[in-house]
Every structure is written in C-alpha cells, then in structure tokens.
Amino acid sequence: SQQGEEDPQALSIQEGENATMNCSYKTSINNLQWYRQNSGRGLVHLILIRSNEREKHSGRLRVTLDTSKKSSSLLITASRAADTASYFCATDLIQGAQKLVFGQGTRLTINP
Amino acid sequence: ETGVTQTPRHLVMGMTNKKSLKCEQHLGHNAMYWYKQSAKKPLELMFVYNFKEQTENNSVPSRFSPECPNSSHLFLHLHTLQPEDSALYLCASSQATGGNQPQHFGDGTRLSIL
Numbered sequence: 001s002q003q004g005e006e007d008p009q010a011l012s013i014q015e016g017e018n019a020t021m022n023c024s025y026k027t028s029i030n031n032l033q034w035y036r037q038n039s040g041r042g043l044v045h046l047i048l049i050r051s052n053e054r055e056k057h058s059g060r061l062r063v064t065l066d067t068s069k070k071s072s073s074l075l076i077t078a079s080r081a082a083d084t085a086s087y088f089c090a091t092d093l094i095q096g097a098q099k100l101v102f103g104q105g106t107r108l109t110i111n112p
Numbered sequence: 113e114t115g116v117t118q119t120p121r122h123l124v125m126g127m128t129n130k131k132s133l134k135c136e137q138h139l140g141h142n143a144m145y146w147y148k149q150s151a152k153k154p155l156e157l158m159f160v161y162n163f164k165e166q167t168e169n170n171s172v173p174s175r176f177s178p179e180c181p182n183s184s185h186l187f188l189h190l191h192t193l194q195p196e197d198s199a200l201y202l203c204a205s206s207q208a209t210g211g212n213q214p215q216h217f218g219d220g221t222r223l224s225i226l
Contacts, residue, residue, distance in 0.1 A: 031211040042114060042202055042217030043155075050212070088155065092211020099168060100211055102155035 004032075004089040004103035012109040019076045021106040023089030024069075032065055033090045033100065034074050043088065046074075079110045115139040118203050118218035125193065126226050133188040133221045135203030141216070143209045144186040146178060149200040149220070161186060162209045190223075198225045 007022045023032070031050050035043040047063045049056050049072065056063045062075040076083055086107050090100040116137045125131050137144065146158040160168035161180040175197075177189040186203055200220045206213035 029211070033211075033214065040219070042116070042118075042219045043204075043215075044114070045214040045216065048212065048214055098209045098211075099157055099160060100215065101157075104152075104154045 006103045006106040010107040021074045023072045025091050029091045035088045037086045081110050084110045116218035122222045124224045130191040135186040137205040141205035143206045145204040147202040193225045195225050
C-alpha cells in the first residue's frame with residue numbers, strides 16, 4: 001500500500017531557481033528517506049531524516065520533517081540541469097519497520 | 113558505480129520462457145531486496161533477504177521465484193510470466209534491514225513480456 005505521496009507530480013523550473021517537493025504520509029514513522037532517480041537508472045539515496053529531527057542539510061539539499069502534519073519537504077537550491085530526475089520519498093512504519101514504502105515521485109525538469 | 117550490478121539490463125521474453133535476473137553487490141551488505149517499478153505506480157517491494165534468509169514476500173505470484181545463495185548475490189527466476197509483468201526490476205542492498213538503512217540500488221533490468 002502507498003504510504004508516501006509526493007506533490008507535485010511534476011515540476012519544471014529554470015536553472016538557478018530553487019525547487020521544492022513535498023511528501024505526505026499517513027501513519028507514524030521512524031524514518032523518512034529521499035531518493036533521486038535519473039532516467040533509465042536506479043535510485044540514489046539522498047538524505048535520511050529521523051522522526052525526532054526537524055531539518056537536515058546536505059550540500060544544496062535541505063529536508064524538513066513535520067511529524068504533526070505527517071509531511072516532509074525536499075528543497076534543492078540553485079538548481080542545475082543535472083538535477084533533472086524523479087525524486088521519491090520513502091517511509092518506514094513504526095510497526096514492522098523492516099522495509100521502506102515509496103511514493104510515486106515528483107518528476108523535476110530543470111530548463112537551461 | 114553504485115556497488116550493485118544487475119544483469120541483464122534488458123530482457124525480452126515470451127510468456128512461456130524461463131529466464132533469470134541476477135544481482136550482485138560489492139558493498140559488504142547483509143540485506144538485499146527486489147523491487148518492481150511500473151509506469152504510473154509507486155515502487156513495489158517484492159522480496160527481502162537478510163543474511164541469505166527471506167524475511168519478506170510481499171504477496172508476489174509464484175511465477176517469480178527468488179534465490180539468495182549468499183549475502184552478495186540475489187537472483188529472480190522467472191517463468192510463465194504475464195504481459196502485466198513487464199516493468200523495470202530493481203535490486204537493492206543495505207547494511208541491515210530497517211527503515212534507518214539507506215538502500216543502494218542497481219540500474220535495473222527492463223523486462224518486456226511478449
């Protein structure tokens with residue numbers, strides 16, 4: 001069953017702009033992860049944020065987590081053409097937390 | 113370059129054929145996964161192996177048969193598949209099972225059923 005839902009489904013911006021993608025989930029979690037997938041390739045892990053954390057940074061990436069709203073956001077600052085990809089959030093469940101459940105993803109296009 | 117290698121990258125087979133997908137990880141991980149990625153659908157977990165033992169079978173039809181001879185290798189044996197089985201099949205590994213473990217993915221096998 002689908003746990004995370006990304007919003008928007010597709011996003012197109014100009015190079016240099018910031019891109020924000022959101023993920024909402026339904027049940028309580030221990031951890032939330034963000035992944036990137038380039039066309040024709042596998043997923044690449046970006047960031048893991050724990051339920052007791054509110055914000056994490058990695059280079060140009062900033063992830064926030066609001067457990068009261070059951071939502072997370074991924075911000076990519078100063079976007080580049082190479083950031084064009086699909087982005088997925090994945091959550092575990094407090095009960096049976098041995099696996100990740102992925103959302104459908106946001107397709108991000110960076111226009112030069 | 114991800115440390116997880118899948119072969120073949122592309123596979124076309126008829127509904128009566130038998131074929132196998134192979135996954136190998138060079139990361140020293142103990143957990144391995146098979147996922148199915150279809151268009152317009154979320155990534156679907158199929159199987160989880162931890163220290164060579166299957167710990168999760170997500171109600172996968174028996175025409176998909178996994179095999180994990182050791183912690184570095186994972187196979188998916190296919191037989192009598194249906195057209196709706198056409199998809200990208202992704203293998204992943206992690207140090208251990210659990211939602212606090214980043215997963216490392218291979219580039220997948222694009223499977224087409226004729």
